[in-house]
Amino acid sequence: MQTSGWLQLTLFVVALAAITKPMGLYLMQVLDANGKTWFDPILRPLERFTYRLMGVKMDKEHDGKQYTLAMLLFSLVGCVFTYAILRLQHLLPLNPQGLGPLSEHLAFNTAVSFATNTNWQSYVGETTMSYLSQMVALAFHNFASAAAGIAIAAALVRGISRQSGKTLGNFWVDLVRTTYYLLLPICVVFAVVLVSQGMIQNFKAYTTAKLTETYSIQVQKTDDKGQPVTTNVVVMVQSPKLDGKGQPVMTNGVAVMMEAPQLDAKGQPVMTNIAVMVDQTVDTQTIVQGPMASQVAIKMLGTNGGGYANANAAHPFENPTPLSNFLQMLSIFAIGSGLTYYLGRMVKNQNHGWAVWSAMMVLFLAGTLVCWWAEAKGNPIHQQLGVAVADGNMEGKEVRFGIFNSALFATVTTDASCGAVNSMHDSFTPIGGLVPLFNIQLGEIVIGGVGAGLYGMLVFVVLAVFIAGLMVGRTPEYLGKKIQAYEVKMAMLSLLVLCLSILGFSAWAAVSDWGTAGLNNQGPHGLGEMLYAFTSATGNNGSAFAGLTANTPWYNTTLGFAMLIGRFLMIVPIMALAGSLVQKKISPPSIGTFPVSGGTFVVLLIGTVLLVGALNFLPVLALGPIVEHFLNLQVPGKLF
Amino acid sequence: MKELFSEMRGAIMSTLILAVVCCGLYPLVVFGIAQVAFHDKANGSLIVDAGGTVRGSRLLGQQFAGEKYFHPRPSAAGNGYDAANSSGSNLGPTSQKLNDAIKDRVEAYRKENNLKDTDSVPADAVTASGSGLDPHISLHNAGLQAPRIAKARNITVEKVLTLVRANTDSADLGILGDAGVNVLQLNLALDK
Known part of the structure; x- marks a missing residue:
């Protein structure tokens, strides 16, 4: 944990704090149907034209049910749209590599994944997705799912701030305004800045480079028709060596073993087909191209996280420099952080907004420091082999980011529901890998996904004031609105659904052949791979312990359902909560009102998050990363 | 039912319009600026x-x-x-x-x-x-x-x-x- 890391962490927090207020003030204008922005002269006509085609009346607001219905229909249409493109990509333009269509289950998984703002990727981007699929089928949801998330958060905040009302705003207006006034302008600037750092933005076919030094690899020999050539060989097994009399040869009481042909029941040698391998000289490198920068800008700003390339933000094109890395991390948090300020403004209690932000920052710093400490300490087993102790754990990390920026990125991307990665979480130390997993299990409420983070955190706020009310024996109130049985039921429902999906699916996978067949690692780390997958899918995060081979019908389907549950079965109770809160009267604060700002509230909120959000997962974490940590500390170390 | 149809129209039309703006216009604008301002970098720093x-x-x-x-x-x-x-x-x-x-x-x-x-x-x-x-x-x-x-x-x-x-x-x-x-x-x- 070097000084440069501390300086970078300070810079990050200061930069984030500095953009929170301006972003919040801008959100006030964007999320008000009559708000004013600099872009009005250009975008107002486009906005009006859009409403006309959609048949939307700006001043007609939705109640809780209508708002939810509109949001669900929009997500459904988007899913079908993406599914269709992915299945038909071989017939569509902008496919210079001639990539084929996706299988049904992969297209389902991917369509759901992007529509739910998860961006779990069961596929390898470079070898699966045409430019059209990347730019239209996937990037569409990067905008749409982000805007929809922000809209839901705005509706909830209106539910809290409006006095004895009925409606929560118009979903279509929120969707269109967020996309046009917030996401698009920032993305244009951000994408160009990313190109200035070395990110690609073109429509060329992949480039072939001539290597300076050729090397050879072993590949399967194929015949003229492209079929693999195989040869028939005898299967060899270890068997005891026999002497002239047919007795086993023994040394020190142990039978001497030798290789011998395996015999079948009739005493005939067992034969098998194996592929013939030949040396092939590699003298070129194929360099990926495409419209990357435009997609990466919204991938980060909209906390989507779906990588253009398989290695995501670890790929040098997708994250060329430490500066691009810093800006990408900041953009993940930018809108979510601004939304806390928006909350304060809307409920006319700015201290409440900052209190929520502070609770988030405490959890953020705790996660970052633990992850950084674990990765900087490195892997004792590898250090025994001669790896320099001072270098920390560099497996799966890039030199230009080093230990600190890898740990910080991992924390940021899982605090928010982004899921982009600049290092491979699967190769983190046990505790280093526990932090991102734990962050998602908390519900991604530390800044969180755009919109999703705020509405997730507000559920905890409702629970926190409820618990505080129980402790002092008063009817709990949140900003003057009574929190009653219905609100607490809805809040708990949204939390329990997540818990059920994560633990239920993980348990199912762990005892099924389809579950364990996909593992890249064995032992407790293998359990971690499955747990991480369903945690990430349910939490709509999208990062992974990426060794897991998830592109199978079983995984694609179960993960698809986990994503749907995590998104929509969370939003529905939250919208019910909003619809109920909006109708309540706001009673003026009295001497007995529990203040929702200040230190006591922050501590109580953090306590609620940790107790309610995290305790459910402690047993499974003990079987996964925690036991792995202790195995990792043993000398000479337990390996799997 | 009438409400459902009217919201469905909103869903379909907004999908199409946002696709044109966010997936057509936007990447092309970035492409144009990138190719002019950072030609070498936008093409892979070859x-x-x-x-x-x-x-x-x-x-x-x-x-x-x-x-x-x-x-x-x-x-x-x-x-x-x-x-x-x-x-x-x-x-x-x-x-x-x-x-x-x-x-x-x-x-x-x-x-x-x-x-x-x-x-x-x-x-x-x-x-x-x-x-x-x-x-x-x-x-x-x-x-x-x-x-x-x-x-x-x-x-x-x-x-x-x-x-x-x-x-x-x-x-x-x-x-x-x-x-x-x-x-x-x-x-x-x-x-x-």
């Missing part, structure tokens, strides 16, 4: 030799195993530095396979660079990067390889180290990230 042949990208590592070249980090991208198949090893901290690989790499690194059996080896030299395309190695790693390259090329170590410094990318804005030596650029500079 390294082109005097004969017009593309030799690689400044941002992507390449495989080198010869004595007279600096060696990049181990790579898990395809068969190694496959720039159309980026990937890390994704092997965990208690993986036998990773343990064996690191053991072999440590031994090989010590042997190649004439180190003692007790010398510790830079972590980046024996671990695969996240992308499998990491263009950099650490300064420490480059420093340990320099004598081998000097000997194989019959030039002084100082000369090699001068080239190492010339091809080092230092921290951005003096504070962000870690310094690294760009292996492909360094090896091409050595060949000049």
Whole structure:
């Protein structure tokens, strides 16, 4: 944990704090149907034209049910749209590599994944997705799912701030305004800045480079028709060596073993087909191209996280420099952080907004420091082999980011529901890998996904004031609105659904052949791979312990359902909560009102998050990363 | 029912309109600006030799195993530095396979660079990067390889180290990230 890391962490927090207020003030204008922005002269006509085609009346607001219905229909249409493109990509333009269509289950998984703002990727981007699929089928949801998330958060905040009302705003207006006034302008600037750092933005076919030094690899020999050539060989097994009399040869009481042909029941040698391998000289490198920068800008700003390339933000094109890395991390948090300020403004209690932000920052710093400490300490087993102790754990990390920026990125991307990665979480130390997993299990409420983070955190706020009310024996109130049985039921429902999906699916996978067949690692780390997958899918995060081979019908389907549950079965109770809160009267604060700002509230909120959000997962974490940590500390170390 | 149809129209039309604006206009605007303002970078920061042949990208590592070249980090991208198949090893901290690989790499690194059996080896030299395309190695790693390259090329170590410094990318804005030596650029500079 070097000084440069501390300086970078300070810079990050200061930069984030500095953009929170301006972003919040801008959100006030964007999320008000009559708000004013600099872009009005250009975008107002486009906005009006859009409403006309959609048949939307700006001043007609939705109640809780209508708002939810509109949001669900929009997500459904988007899913079908993406599914269709992915299945038909071989017939569509902008496919210079001639990539084929996706299988049904992969297209389902991917369509759901992007529509739910998860961006779990069961596929390898470079070898699966045409430019059209990347730019239209996937990037569409990067905008749409982000805007929809922000809209839901705005509706909830209106539910809290409006006095004895009925409606929560118009979903279509929120969707269109967020996309046009917030996401698009920032993305244009951000994408160009990313190109200035070395990110690609073109429509060329992949480039072939001539290597300076050729090397050879072993590949399967194929015949003229492209079929693999195989040869028939005898299967060899270890068997005891026999002497002239047919007795086993023994040394020190142990039978001497030798290789011998395996015999079948009739005493005939067992034969098998194996592929013939030949040396092939590699003298070129194929360099990926495409419209990357435009997609990466919204991938980060909209906390989507779906990588253009398989290695995501670890790929040098997708994250060329430490500066691009810093800006990408900041953009993940930018809108979510601004939304806390928006909350304060809307409920006319700015201290409440900052209190929520502070609770988030405490959890953020705790996660970052633990992850950084674990990765900087490195892997004792590898250090025994001669790896320099001072270098920390560099497996799966890039030199230009080093230990600190890898740990910080991992924390940021899982605090928010982004899921982009600049290092491979699967190769983190046990505790280093526990932090991102734990962050998602908390519900991604530390800044969180755009919109999703705020509405997730507000559920905890409702629970926190409820618990505080129980402790002092008063009817709990949140900003003057009574929190009653219905609100607490809805809040708990949204939390329990997540818990059920994560633990239920993980348990199912762990005892099924389809579950364990996909593992890249064995032992407790293998359990971690499955747990991480369903945690990430349910939490709509999208990062992974990426060794897991998830592109199978079983995984694609179960993960698809986990994503749907995590998104929509969370939003529905939250919208019910909003619809109920909006109708309540706001009673003026009295001497007995529990203040929702200040230190006591922050501590109580953090306590609620940790107790309610995290305790459910402690047993499974003990079987996964925690036991792995202790195995990792043993000398000479337990390996799997 | 009437409400459902009217909302459905909203859903379908907004999908189409947002697709045109966000997936058509937006990437084309970025494409236009990028190609004019940062033509080289927007097209992959390609390294082109005097004969017009593309030799690689400044941002992507390449495989080198010869004595007279600096060696990049181990790579898990395809068969190694496959720039159309980026990937890390994704092997965990208690993986036998990773343990064996690191053991072999440590031994090989010590042997190649004439180190003692007790010398510790830079972590980046024996671990695969996240992308499998990491263009950099650490300064420490480059420093340990320099004598081998000097000997194989019959030039002084100082000369090699001068080239190492010339091809080092230092921290951005003096504070962000870690310094690294760009292996492909360094090896091409050595060949000049």
